[in-house]
Amino acid sequence: MLSDFQTRCHIPRPFRVLGQELRPFTLGHACTLESLGLRSVDDAGSLFMAVLVCTLPPGDFQRLMGSRRLALRVWLWTSSIRAQLAWVRIILGAPAAFGIVLRALALFREYCEHHSACPEFRQLADEGRGERSAPRGAPFLEHVRVVLQAKLGYSPAEAIALPLGRALFDYFTYWEVEGRIELLDDAAEQQVNALSEQADALDHELVLAKASIIDAEALWKSRGGAEEAANLKDAREAYEELLSFRRAAASAPQEVAA
DSSP, X not given: OHHHHHHHHHSOOOEEETXXXXXXXXXXHHHHHHHTTOSSOOSHHHHHHHHHHHHSOTTHHHHTTTOHHHHHXXXXXXXXXXXXXXXXHHHHOHHXXXXXXXXXXXXXXXXHHHHHOOOOEEEOOOTTSXXXXXXXXXXXXXXXXXXXXXXXXXXXXXXXXSBHHHHHHHHHHHHHHTTSEEEOOHHHHHHHHHHHHHHHHHHHHHHHXXXXXXXXXXXXXXXXXXXXXXXXXXXXXXXXXXHHHHHHHHHHHHHHHO
């Protein structure tokens, strides 16, 4: 919800992963992880590197890239944590060491999600260029960084030092002021979520209704009786009725937001 998103922006939550105190997750940290191919941290190797990135000030990892100092720090950190896990494996067994890594992975994902949640919004019609803007090739975070610097007056150092939640809030607020999107308040967001759940339920019912048509057609083709023909007609009518409900549900979230 929007109020929860604003709270996260102003009250960062401390996180400690693998014994390391992580800095508040900034736009710079997110860009660094993306440049290293660590958009998804899902194994021990990527976790060790991601934790190291997030213990450093934003931008430091990229600034030191290729230097012996950084290479030494990476080697010392990864060697240390691997040695600790090896001792755990020897003393407590492999499952215990594996459990430590799994819990650390889950906590790091929670750290990223806590700082990178986006407010719910709806995209407004882009007059003169159709309903939606043309797709762009640059990564989303680069769009955020450029807007912060070019439109909101942040210096490059200030932009990457912003907590990611704050950067996203400023980015989306700018586009709301420009008339490109509309941020949803809590009540509207709840209604949109409820309507989305209804749409998902209708999708499931449509699949079942389509299966009923296929079954009815098979019976009608094999028997060709009046009862089978009536059943096929009923199945098709039920499907068309569900389809009309689904089309109405697709437009409902936009109407609520408006």
